[in-house]
Amino acid sequence: MRQFGYSARVCNNIATMNELKDSKNKYLLIGLPVVVFALLIGIYIGERNAPATDYSSLTNGQPVTSQQFAPFWTAWQVLDQKYVTAGSTTPQDRIYGSIEGLAASYGDPYTVFFPPAESKMFKEDITGNFDGVGMEIGIKNKQLQVVAPIKGSPAEKAGVKAGDFILSIDSTSTVAMSTDQAVKLIRGANGTKVKISFLIQGTGKPVDKTLTRAVINIPTLDTKTKPGGIFVISLYSFTSDSPNLFRDALRQFVTSGDHKLILDLRGNPGGYLDAAWDMASWFLPAGKVVVTEDFGKNGPPNIYRSKGYDIFNSNLDMMILVDGGSASAAEILAGALKEQGIAKLVGIKTFGKGSVQELVPITSDTSLKVTIARWLTPNGHNLSHDGLDPDYNVTISDTDAASHTDSQMNKAVQLLTAQQ
Numbered sequence: 001m002r003q004f005g006y007s008a009r010v011c012n013n014i015a016t017m018n019e020l021k022d023s024k025n026k027y028l029l030i031g032l033p034v035v036v037f038a039l040l041i042g043i044y045i046g047e048r049n050a051p052a053t054d055y056s057s058l059t060n061g062q063p064v065t066s067q068q069f070a071p072f073w074t075a076w077q078v079l080d081q082k083y084v085t086a087g088s089t090t091p092q093d094r095i096y097g098s099i100e101g102l103a104a105s106y107g108d109p110y111t112v113f114f115p116p117a118e119s120k121m122f123k124e125d126i127t128g129n130f131d132g133v134g135m136e137i138g139i140k141n142k143q144l145q146v147v148a149p150i151k152g153s154p155a156e157k158a159g160v161k162a163g164d165f166i167l168s169i170d171s172t173s174t175v176a177m178s179t180d181q182a183v184k185l186i187r188g189a190n191g192t193k194v195k196i197s198f199l200i201q202g203t204g205k206p207v208d209k210t211l212t213r214a215v216i217n218i219p220t221l222d223t224k225t226k227p228g229g230i231f232v233i234s235l236y237s238f239t240s241d242s243p244n245l246f247r248d249a250l251r252q253f254v255t256s257g258d259h260k261l262i263l264d265l266r267g268n269p270g271g272y273l274d275a276a277w278d279m280a281s282w283f284l285p286a287g288k289v290v291v292t293e294d295f296g297k298n299g300p301p302n303i304y305r306s307k308g309y310d311i312f313n314s315n316l317d318m319m320i321l322v323d324g325g326s327a328s329a330a331e332i333l334a335g336a337l338k339e340q341g342i343a344k345l346v347g348i349k350t351f352g353k354g355s356v357q358e359l360v361p362i363t364s365d366t367s368l369k370v371t372i373a374r375w376l377t378p379n380g381h382n383l384s385h386d387g388l389d390p391d392y393n394v395t396i397s398d399t400d401a402a403s404h405t406d407s408q409m410n411k412a413v414q415l416l417t418a419q420q
Contacts, residue, residue: 046126101181108137108371112180117364131190133211136269137179138353144174144182147351148267148325151219159399160214162267162325163201170195221245222300223252228417231256234264238271238329243278250282260416264321265349270328281307282334289378290336293356316420318343319412322390327351334387335377346412354383356415
């Protein structure tokens with residue numbers, strides 16, 4: 001089963017499933033990012049046997065020689081002989097630790113080896129429902145960061161914001177910690193507590209918050225109208241239900257007689273690729289590129305093109321609201337509509353999450369999650385390398401937040417009102 005994914009979401013800690021794609025139904029979790037639900041765009045759960053044992057492994061096309069591998073065994077022997085606590089690890093522990101180090105050597109936070117316990121937990125995260133604090137997490141500049149809190153979650157109610165860095169979890173430092181490790185610490189039973197130390201972005205001030213885990217219900221969409229014939233669709237995640245809900249919202253928009261639309265993707269960590277692909281197709285003629293799955297040297301790209309619903313004409317005026325919590329599938333949809341000339345972006349730079357992972361069995365109870373592809377916008381912009389820059393850069397100041405002034409929404413309304 002292939003999934004594409006999120007960032008890392010603490011839904012229960014759901015573990016951040018980074019871009020998961022189900023190879024059977026082609027649902028790409030792009031973004032929900034690990035609610036600790038795992039920030040949904042790309043994991044391929046390989047339905048195949050683990051690679052056959054072949055010790056003539058190749059490195060860049062060259063065999064690994066015994067001389068090259070000798071330092072490993074030397075280090076093994078030194079540790080075995082000199083480490084202060086005899087018998088502190090088993091040979092199997094050391095082998096698993098070596099594989100973890102091998103995966104980490106690629107410098108990709110989403111390429112991770114799962115020993116038995118972690119592998120079991122990750123697979124449960126993908127298929128089950130969990131309790132948690134309700135925030136999507138990812139890694140930015142080698143530091144754990146909140147992609148977005150989930151609307152109505154304990155994290156949001158506690159004032160956790162997109163862009164906050166996570167310094168420690170129950171007094172355990174997050175330095176060099178992967179999203180999967182963080183999810184393991186954050187998740188827990190409904191009603192239990194977890195203490196998280198955050199570094200508030202832009203202030204340099206650490207803040208400790210004790211969050212009570214709860215059952216997380218992920219909202220999908222709501223609508224409202226603004227004066228001047230403006231219709232607003234707020235989309236919070238890309239779930240399997242999102243395409244139908246989005247279609248119904250567009251029907252409300254069309255029957256209202258309005259032609260000015262605001263799509264609010266702020267704090268949306270992503271979800272299924274198919275949802276973003278389907279939504280983009282309402283605005284684009286058949287054949288227009290929505291997103292490209294780039295495998296680099298490993299094979300030809302997959303190009304996702306509009307299905308051609310294309311129900312709007314040139315009278316449509318559209319703005320999309322984005323922020324640092326817009327990730328994965330949200331970036332795919334926003335990037336496609338921006339670059340295809342359908343909408344302008346208002347807000348601040350998006351998170352920048354756009355990679356695809358494959359979950360490959362290594363043994364019957366271990367697995368390796370490895371990045372196999374990147375997502376590119378229609379113009380070839382690498383979403384993994386950088387987020388999307390808005391056409392109109394508008395920040396929400398502390399003063400705005402204190403007075404509940406939504407300066408980004410106000411700017412979008414102003415721009416649409418000016419387009420008569």
